[in-house]
Every structure is written in C-alpha cells, then in structure tokens.
Amino acid sequence: MTAVVSLGFATWCGLVAPPAQATTTTSCPSATQPLNQFSTLIIPATCAGFPDEGAPYVFRIGTLYGWRLVGLDVLLVSLGPATASCTAYQVRADGSLLATGCTYVR
Numbered sequence: 001m002t003a004v005v006s007l008g009f010a011t012w013c014g015l016v017a018p019p020a021q022a023t024t025t026t027s028c029p030s031a032t033q034p035l036n037q038f039s040t041l042i043i044p045a046t047c048a049g050f051p052d053e054g055a056p057y058v059f060r061i062g063t064l065y066g067w068r069l070v071g072l073d074v075l076l077v078s079l080g081p082a083t084a085s086c087t088a089y090q091v092r093a094d095g096s097l098l099a100t101g102c103t104y105v106r
Helices: 002-012
Strands: 024-033 041-043 057-070 073-086 088-091 097-100 103-105
Touching: 024 073, 073 097
Parallel strands: 024 057
Antiparallel strands: 024 041, 041 097, 057 073, 073 103, 088 097
C-alpha cells in the first residue's frame, strides 16, 4: 500500500513520467491550410506513405502555405516552416491526406 501511495505521489509531483503516448511523425516538403480552416491541413500524396503508429500525428513541414484574404484577393501565401500536431487524418481520393484537429508550432 505504501508503494502505491508513493508512486501516486511521485507521479502527481512530476517525478515519474507518465506512460508514453503513441506518436506518428513524418516530414513533408510542403502542406496547405484551406481558407478559414486553420485546424485543417492538406498534405500531398508524396508524404502519405508513413507507418501509422497512432495519434497524435506530427508533420514536420518544410513550407506551410495558407490561403489568406489580402485586400480583396484570396492568395496562397507562404507561412514558413512549421510542425503540425493533428488528431486525425483521412486519405483523399487523389492520395493526399486531410489532417484535422491540427495545432502548429512555427
């Protein structure tokens, strides 16, 4: 009983690491955010062939592009390199991926 309480206290204090989460990580030269869908990511088919180790899905992106309203025009602009962590993805008919629930670090 003492060991269980000690382990619980140590975990609560951050002294014992929690069990590791599964993570799928891959690198892509580019990806695109659809217009007004900031938590969605379109990943080209060239990045689709990775082993699925489970969520979260982490994509290291060389250049992230996004559709943005600039004046009266909608333009595809470079947002620079980014790392996206997404909760799910679907394979689209053209072989590209539609990743959802994404957050970004740039």
